[in-house]
Amino acid sequence: MKGQRTVIGIATGVALAALLIAALAPWQGSGVGVGWCKGTAGWFFIACCVGAVGVIFLGVGYYRLTGAVTSIAARLNSNLSVTAGAEGPRVLRVVAEALNARAEACAEAVQRLQSELKDLQIRSQLAEREKRHTEAILYSLRDAVIVADGSERLLMANEPAARLFGFDAAGARHQPLRDTIGSTHAEFLELLQQSGRGRTEATRRELQFTQADRPHTFDTIVSCVQESGKVSGVVAVLHDVTKEKEISQMKNDFVSHVSHELKTPLASITAYSEMLVDGEADDEETRKEFYAIIQSQAQRLNRLIEDILNISRIESGLVKVNKEQASLTILIEEQMQMIRSYAEEKQIAIISPHPIVYDQVYVDKDMMSQVIINLLSNAIKYTPAGGSVSVEMHVDETAGLARVTVTDTGVGIPEEEIGRLFGKFYRVSANNKQAKGTGLGLNLVKQIVEKVHGGRVFVTSTVGVGSTFGFELPLATAAHAAV
């Protein structure tokens, strides 16, 4: 700007100087008024004048133009809105208006983009939160969950899945499924692959896996996730139904056993009754024999039904209990007398306990008799001919407990089955052929000793050597004696 002003100043000065010289110079004998328009010098003079004026005008115009452009630029630097103002050439006002319009459009676009960006950020935050919630749910599930992408790579697996298939959930992310799950689970792997290829909504199958060295059954559901007609992933959920199946099987076995046990005495009752009706019992003695058998079988039937009902009542807390002070030794002796003929039939020796000075307990005598007879009966049932069953009793007065054990030289029980012996309907599978049973006897013993009398049952066993079943009961106290 300074340089431009200098040039204009110089041009103006030259023009004025030329005019002055022309006016004062002696051309053709006279001053400017006479000879200023004549000759070469005169034309040169005129040209200089015109040129000077032109330069002045151009300079001024240029000066105004640069001033306006500079002003516009300065405003642009400070904000996006530009007004050309009244000063400045019209062409600049047109340019300024165009720039203004463009600047406004840009400002609107920026605002819209900022709004969209904010919207996207909010949605991203919500999606992230939803993803964390979903992951939290999946990770907290007891069922095994595996999510794979469309390329059969692991996307996500929860802890039960990692434990089931034996991999590190975090480390296995994005690894191929066949490497993660392994060839030992080929059936499951194939199910995942089939689901992805077949684009089936959901496939359900029961699969067997080994967990903690035991076979487990899993209710498996595999479904594929589709986006725009393409498979984007596969989800598998494995629910362990081993326990449910075991319970169902035990129930089925129980119903089967119970119906068999009920039908057996019923078969005798029916057969002997028919024989009597048809006159097949020739003499009075035979008839009496038949009547006695019918009666004993009816009682047997009744005992079985009572056992089932008692267990049910004890479990539901509805059983009527008549507790009184009683001698444990006497109770044991009574039941041993009852079972002696059964033992003799099988040629099994029963060894009685040594008598104890103080053996008073506060019990329901009928229930406790049931406990003792069940333990004795089992011992004889599962002991081959020629074996022995010994009953022992110990009293710990300090602890206030009486302890009874029934030890046999029978077939014994596998270690892995000992923990389940007192369960309802449970029968040792290896000993099923040795003797019949409903799987209720030991459960009834446990219910009576523990639930009704606050005692404890226990068992130890060695296969091929024998078993010791026993129970502990609190000794009767002075308070009980006063009742």
Next chain:
Amino acid sequence: MTANKVLIADDEIHIIHVVAIKLRNNGYEVVAANNGAEAYDLACREKPDIIVTDYQMPLMTGIELIEKLRKEERTRDIPVILLTARSFAISPEQQESLGVANCLSKPFSPKELLKTIQDILYQRQLALEH
């Protein structure tokens, strides 16, 4: 004429007792076993004309007994009646493949058992004559 011999296998002594009385009253000779193993030994030794066995017995079940009888030349062709207290204990296909002549559900009628034995032996007799 020699009486037909029936082998009864059941771990319930009263069942053996009542069936034996019924059959003996109708001219049959009866031998009895308390379990499957004993029944197999008796079958090989006595060669009964027909066997009546319970389904569930100690040491060897009725099914295991039948399978073993079918493998032994001496007992392969002896007809067997299966007594069972379980519903659907044996399917018709299994019955046919094991060669079980008939199945009776407990509680059963001694009269019905007698009639079944008579029918089976009669059919067998006809088959042998032809």
